[in-house]
Amino acid sequence: MSFDLIIFDCDGVLVDSEVISCRAHAETLTRHGYPISEEKVLERFLGVSDREARQIIERETGRELPDDFEAQIKEATLKFYAGDLRAIAGVAAAIDAIDLPKCVASSGTPEKIRHGLECTGLYHRLSPYIFSASEVRRGKPAPDLFLHAANRMRAAPGRCLVVEDSIPGVTGAVAAGMSVLGFHGGSHCLQGHADKLRDAGVTVVFDDMRELPDLVRKAAQKTGPIAGF
Structure with a gap:
């Protein structure tokens, strides 16, 4: 098997932003009467x-958040980005070393993704x-x-390899019929996060981006798309 496309998540895979994003969300939600910690x-x-x-929070509370809630989250996040955001260690060299088409598929807004990158x-x-x-x-x-993302990049889902750090991301990639590598090297990844990724269906996890090019090469030698190849 070989791959036609590598799909990167952004937050927690390319940029070490999850802790910053959680801080922004916690402060904004608490200010609007939904007290929650980072x-x-x-x-x-x-x-x-x-x-x-x-949508989850509004269902729980039975009331709507302000119309500009997402804008408030964005403003708080970008404020923290300016001083605190860093790339995941080794990711730039890893991207450069992989001679395959690459793209990003992120839960963030276009503005947030671009600003972080x-x-x-x-x-x-x-x-x-x-x-x-x-x-x-x-x-x-x-x-x-x-x-x-696969459609826009003209790649068959079964020939895509996804690099993800979150359970929702792994779940979505597996449901799409793609192979998945689970990354747990971000500052937000606590002890046991690798096990959670495995429980979600990933069989190969790693915490150092310097390993990624070799993992991609090894994955290309396997047969059939399965979670974690």
């Missing part, structure tokens, strides 16, 4: 789009092949975003 945001909403997280110097490596959950009806854990 840790709880991470536990409940890792890999979930802002749109779907909002620009802040970390990764945008030019992956642009313009960047796809957001805002482009599909259902975000992760549905397979829609991955299938949309």
